Amino acid sequence: MSNDNEIFRHTISVLVDNEFGVLARVVGLFSGRGYNIESLTVARVDEAENLSRITIVTTGTAMVIEQIKAQLGRLVPVHKIADLTTDGPSVEREMALVKVVSRGEKRVEALRMADIFRARAVDTTEDSFVFEVTGVPDKVKAFIGLMEPLGKAEVCRTGVVAVHRGTDVM
Structure with missing residues (x-):
């Protein structure tokens, strides 16, 4: 049985528009709420659609991870979010x-x-x-x-x- 305060490590992938300020907004979301980023990588992955992929490794309780994903989903330039830790093998x-x-x-x-x-x-x-x-x-x-x-x-x-x-x- 898991504890509600148990801390988990999650790898979250975010597909975003490759435009000025998007990374700052994503990082600001984390820092503004006191969430830690253990690892962060960003690169353009689709020239034609002008999309970048941000891969974030973070830690938190199950509730915090869900909050992070929900808040990322509300950012306007975000197209898709995948929690590679829970969405299946990666x-x-x-x-x-x-x-x-x-x-x-x-x-x-x-x-x-x-x-x-x-x-x-x-x-x-x-x-x-x-x-x-x-x-x-x-x-x-x-x-x-x-x-x-x-x-x-x-x-x-x-x-x-x-x-x-x-x-x-x-």
Whole structure:
């Protein structure tokens, strides 16, 4: 039995007009009500229709998540909202660039860990690597954590992108 105050993580995808101020309005909706955004990605997905897709990862009680979806639906430039967490199976991915500065055995270990995680070295110098790692957010987080003692110097993450599995489309 679930608790009404139990916090859930949801991935919400929003199809919007690609126009000035839309992202600010969506983000303003969250900040104005004290809702947290854990991840946010935005890109134009349809040139002909001039549409962008916003993927938001947020947390909240079931009631808060429902409020978020209802309030997003009231924004004028919003065409469609999908809660990829509850609307059926979906695929989530995130990408990160992780700079590791190290020499000697730590350098060798960083390369070995990258191989295990299927991360690619996209840049290398005598003293550093920049690894590109892609996968579910937990995989990306685990890779970053393992690079910490090996000389992790800098991290850039894309945020989550997600899509329904199968024939369901937004």
